[in-house]
Amino acid sequence: MTVLSLLPATELLLTSLFLLACILLFSTIISCRPKPPALFPPGPRPLPLIGSLHLLDLKHMDTSMMKLSKKYGNVFSIDLAGLRVVVLTGYSTVQDALVNLADQFSGRPHNPLFDKITFRMGVIFSDGKLWQNMRKLVLSTLHGFGMGRPLQDRITEEVGFLVSQIEDQKGQPFETLPILTPATGSVICSIIFGNRFECDEERFLRLVKMNTEILQLMSSVHVQLLNFLPWLSFLLSKTKIIRNRDQMHKIIADMIQAQDNRTSVSDKLLFKLEQESEMEDVKMRDRNTLCMIMDLLVAGTETTSTTLSWGLLLMSKYPKIQKKVQAEIDxxxxxxxxxxxxxxxxxxxxxxxxxxxxxFTNIVPLNLPHSVTTDTYFRGYLLPKGTYVMPILTSVLQDKTQWEKPEEFYPPHFLDGDGKFVKRVAFMPFSAGRRMCAGKDLAKMEIFLFFTSLLQRFNFQCPPGEPELDLTPQVSFIQSPRPHKLCAIPR
Structure with a gap:
């Protein structure tokens, strides 16, 4: 005797109708799902509604993609709840796309999360002619600001304040990231607004805090699900990410209004936007300005401070390497x-x-998404115009064909037999091609000056009696070290 036969006639009818409706809905979903175009890269067979999300670890998307590439190849496709994405892995593949076919792979696709945060404005997440104009504008403005002595002097000034903060710790354990982030944030703020902000100034600290929160929340599982499931994406506007963005825009607007430095980057950007922008709507132009300045703040603060925090952690983990660096500095x-x-x-x-x-630290493991700007034949496959592309940076920075010890911290990767520095083609921490980080030169200068200055003054080490330092990264859009404390002993 079946369960259905035990139900009353009315309930049996309703249950049967419900099951029939589910079957019809399931069949409709399958039949309505568009088939991949001819010559599209292969990939796992998707399930209704969720696509291939069940195959992914949303906290470690890069490693999930690399595992799938072992089965489907360095160019494969995956369905993310209806969004068909082409994934690129390995140095050769990513280089071929982003550098050799730079124009074709220079687009920025629609993404519910990024679209909500940035309105597809500014320089990082805009696309098409707007992006081309904004990138050119930012690069020319930063170049005109000067990347030589004036900028070095600003960074060195900030290093002095940071050194004083570390000296105040008197050799006791302290967390590095909470003091490194305001320091790098102060550098980029002094460039943008023309004034250095004290690291205890309330609105400056709010900017830094909200920026960090946005990046952390972007990697949370619930935000990723809202992003990938189109019928839930409307809920993104209710998240703390959007509230933080609105508050950051207000603070930035107030800073622009209050500034009295006519040589700041923001003032030059405003002037050039008024002269060159094709946006006739003043409100839209102002929003674009806020998005552009927020892009500079986000890119110029968290990535640099995270790299420096990793650097001090690694020097504490490997004291012999720290001593060799200090010997060269001396x-x-x-x-x-x-x-x-x-x-x-x-x-x-x-x-x-x-x-x-x-x-080794690979702080932006997934890279930012790209799209193809025209129908593109790539490695035997046809990618229609607008195809969403994910070039996985982890697969480049840990490519076993390019690095002798890809999963270890091994400085000889960049040294020849005579101890001279050598460039490596697979070194792409700033991505590559047309979408390479616009602030790369500033970041490189900051990292070198902060890192060498701190090791010149201090020995960094694990606090006495503490367990061995953990190099496992903390899950976030920017991959940072787990919370930890170090001791800085004056040399």
Whole structure:
């Protein structure tokens, strides 16, 4: 006797109708799902509604994609709840797409989360002609601001304040990221607004805090689900991410209004936007300005401070490497002066260590999404115009064909047999091609000057009696170290 036969006639009818409706709905979903175009890259067979989300670890998307690539190849497709994405893995594949076919892979696809946050404006998440104009504008403005002595002096000034903060710890354990982030944030704010902000100024700290929260929330599982499930994406507007964005825009607008420095980047951007922008709607132009400045703040604060935090953690983990860096610093730089960017050419080992920190820590593992700007034939496959593309940076920075010890921290990756620094083609921490980070040169200068200055003044080490330092990253859009404390002992 079946369960259905035990039900009353009315309930039996309703249950049967419900089951029939479910079957019809299921069949409709399957039949309505568009088939991949001819010559589209292969991939796992998707399930109704969720696609292939069941195959992914949403906290470690990069490693999930790399596992799938072992089965489907370095160019494969995956269905993310109806969004068909082409995934690229390995140095050769990513280089071929982003560099050799730079124009075709320079688009930025629609993404519910990024679209909600940025309105598809600014320089990072805009697309098409707007993006081309904004990137050109930002690059020319930063270049005009000067990447030489004036900028070095600003960074060195901030290093001095940071050194004082660390000295105040008196060798006791402290967390590095909470003081590094305001320091790098102060540098980019001084460039944008023309004034240095004290690290205890309330609105500045609010900016830094909300920026960090946005990046952390972007990687949370519930936000990822809202992003990938189109029927839930409307809920993104209710999240703290959007509230933080609105508050950051208000603070930035107030800072622009209050500034009295006519040589700041924001003032130059405003002037050029008024002269060159094709946006006749003043409200839209102002929103674009806020998005552009927020892009500069986000890109110029968290990534640099996270890299430096990783660097100090790694030096504490590997004291022999720290001592070799300090020996080179002492040899090249007189103890009475601060490091300068010109010293870099005489410091091959330190330069190799900094590059290896960036490679090993891989702080933006997924890269930012790309799209193809025209129908593109790529490695035997046809990618229709607008195809969403994910070039996985982890697969480049840990490519076993390019790195001798890809999963280890190994500075000799960037040294030849004579101890001279060598560039590596698979070194892509800033991505590559047309969408490469616009602030790359500023970030490289900051990382070198902060890192060498701190190691010139302090020995960093694990607090006495603490367990061995953990190099497992904390899950976030920007991959940062887990909360930890170090001791900074004056040299």
């Amino acid at each position: 040899q090249v730089i007189e103890c009475s002066r601060c490091p300068r960017i010109e010293d870099k050419r005489s410091m091959p080992y330190t330069t190799a260590v900094i590059h290896e920190i960036q490679r």
